[in-house]
Amino acid sequence: MATAIPVLPEPQARALASAYAAAVSVRRWRGAAVLVTIILLALVSGYLAHVRPVTLVTNIGNFGSFIVRTIPDFSSGNLLADMRAWYWNFPAWLGLLGQTILIAYLGTLMGAVAAFALCFVASANLARSRWSRVGARRLLEFCRTVPDIVFALIFVIAFGLGPMAGVFALAIHTTGALGKLFAEVVENIDMKPVEGLQATGASWIQTVRYGVLPQVAPGFASYALLRFEINVRGAGVMGFVGAGGIGQEFLVAIRNFYYSDVSAILLMIIATVIVIDLVTEQVRHRLIGFEGAR
C-alpha cells in the first residue's frame, strides 16, 4: 500500500523552514556562548591552579613507572613466598583496616543519631517554630560544609592523636549531611497520619513516633547505609592527619617510596571499599523493596 506524503505548498514550507532555522540558530548561539564561557573559565582556572601541560607531558612517564614499580616481583618458582614478602605486614594492616571500618561505623552511627534528633526540628512540615527550624538548618549546613578532615585536624589537637578524633570528625560531618537528607525525607511524607494524630490530641513526640517514624524509617536506614559507604572512604584518609585508621601507614609508604607496600595497602583499601559497597547496596535494595511492598 503506497502512501503519498502530501507536500506543503511552497510559501508555507518556506515559512516553516525559516522558523526552524531561527529556532535552531538561537539554540546554536546559546550553545556557543556556553562553550565560550566554559573555555574562558577553564583558562582562568588553569592559570589559578598553575596548570603546566608541559610538565605533565614530560613527566607522565613517571606515573607509568610509578605504577610499574609498585608491582612486586613475582617469580614463577616461589609464588607463595613472594606473596608473603609482598604482604609482609598483613596482620597489622588488617588490624588497621578493621580500625578504619570501626571508625566509619561509629562515626556514621553517632552522626545518624544526631541527625535523627535534628531532622524533625529542621523539616518545614513538622517544625514548631520558625526560629528553631532556621537554627537547625544553619547548624546542619555548617557541619556539612566544613570538611571532615578539618574537624579531624582540630580534634587531633584537642583529643590527642588516635582514632577517637577521627570518629568525632566523621560524626559531625555525617550529622550535617544526613540531617539534610533526613529532613528532606520527612518533608516528603504523607501528612494524613500526622493530622489524624494531632486531631486525637497527641503530643509532638507522640505524633513523630506514631505518625512520622513508620513512614521515614526505611528511607533513613537507606541513607545511613549510603553514608557508611562514603565514610569508609573518608576514614581511610583520616590517618593522613593522625586520626587513626590505615591512612597513616599508607602515607608513610608513599612518602618513603616503599613501592610494594603502596600497592599492597591500596589493593586492600580498594577491596574493602568495593565489598562494603556491594553489601550495603544489597541491604539498601532490600530496605527499599520492603518499603515498596507495604
Added chain:
Amino acid sequence: MSESFSTSAGPSGRGRLSAAARADLAGLKARHPEAFRLSPRNRAMVILVPLAIIAVAFGAMVALDFSLIRILNGLSRLGRFAVLMMPPAPEGRFFVFLGALGETLGIAFLGTLTAALLAFPVAFLAARNVIPNIFVHFGTRRAFDVIRSVDTLIWALMWINVVGLGPFAGVLAMACSDFGSFGKLFSEAIEATDGKASEGIAASGGSRVHQVRFGLVPGVLPVIASQVLYYFETNTRSATIIGIVGAGGVGIYLTELIRVLELKQVAFLILMILVTVAIIDFISTRLRLAIIGNKKIV
C-alpha cells in the same frame, strides 16, 4: 479491601463498620491475632537489630580506645579553642587567603571539567543499551568502581610523585577520582533514557552513530550537565582540603594555621570557605534549576 468497602457503602457505612469492629474488638483479636501484633520474625528483628547495632558500637568504642577522661579533657580544650577563635580575623593575610581560595576554585572547576570530558565518551561503553556486549560494559563498570573507591587525597599523593607539589597535582587527582564517579552516573543516565528516539532514528535509516548522537545525547545532556554542576559544588568543598597533602588550595594554610594554633585566622579562613561555598551552591543550584527544573538527581 476495607477501602473498596467503605467507598461503596459511603461514609456512614464506614462508621457502621468501625463501630461494629470496636464492639467486637476482643473477638477480632482472638480470630486474627497476626494483624494485632508483629510476627515473631519481625519482633525478633525489631529487638535484635538495634541490640546488635549498640553492641557493635560498644565493642568499637573499646577497640578504638575511647576514654571518658580524654573526651572531657578534649571538650574543655575545644571550649578554650572556641574562645581563642573569637573574633575571627585575617591578621593581615586576607589577600593571601583570597588567592588560595581562587586556587581552590580553579582546582575544583578544572578537575570537574576534565573528569566530565574524559568520562563522557567512556560512559557510553559502560551503558547496556549502547554496548550490548556484557564483557565490555561490565568491565568498564568495574573499572569505574575501582577508580571511584580510591579517595581524592590518595590520588593527590600519587600525582604529586608525577608533577610535583602544587595545585596541578590537585587538579589531576580530582579529575581521576571524579572520572570514576562520573562514569558510573553518566552510564546510568544513558541507560535510563527511553529507546524510542533511537528507534525512530533507526527506522528513518540512521546509523548507530546517528542513533547515539541524535537519539541519546540530547536526552542525557541536561541530566549530565546537572550532575556535573552538582559535583562542582561538592568538589569546591573537597578542594579546600586537598592542600593537606600539598596539592594546592587553602588546605595548606588550614593545616599550618591549625598546627600552630593561629585560631583567629583559622576561624576567618573557615568563614571565607563557608561564604565561597554558599555562593557557588547558589549559582549552581540556579543553573541546575534552569537546566532540568526541580528534579532530583543521583
